[in-house]
Amino acid sequence: MTIKEMAENCGWKLLAGEEGTDAQVDGCYIGDLLSWVMARALSGNVWLTVMGNVNAIAVAALTDVAGIVLAEDAALDEAAKNRAELQGIPVYTCPENLYETALKVAGQLGQGNG
Secondary structure, eight states: OBHHHHHHHHTOEEEEOGGGTTOBOOEEEEOSOHHHHHHHOOTTEEEEESOOSHHHHHHHHHHTOSEEEEGGGOOOOHHHHHHHHHHTOOEEEOSSOHHHHHHHHHHHTTSSOO
């Protein structure tokens, strides 16, 4: 499933990086400590966080995640938006908290009841 398809199914709103929305999602990683995410998120994961700054975009590029979802309507700052557009890293927002968002992702991947 692409991150675009997942986003449509989950009701996420695209904030930046439309060019990368055909990326395939095969898992999920949740975290806000960037060094921790950098060491553990896998290529193809959708990364759930509240970190909407340019450093999060850099970590997404390094880990080759499928995209970022900012839970609880967390903001994406302008520098991060510009970098995400430049690098084709999709960034979405949603009103749900990280737990609720993870349940939706698991449901989309056939791994839960979300």
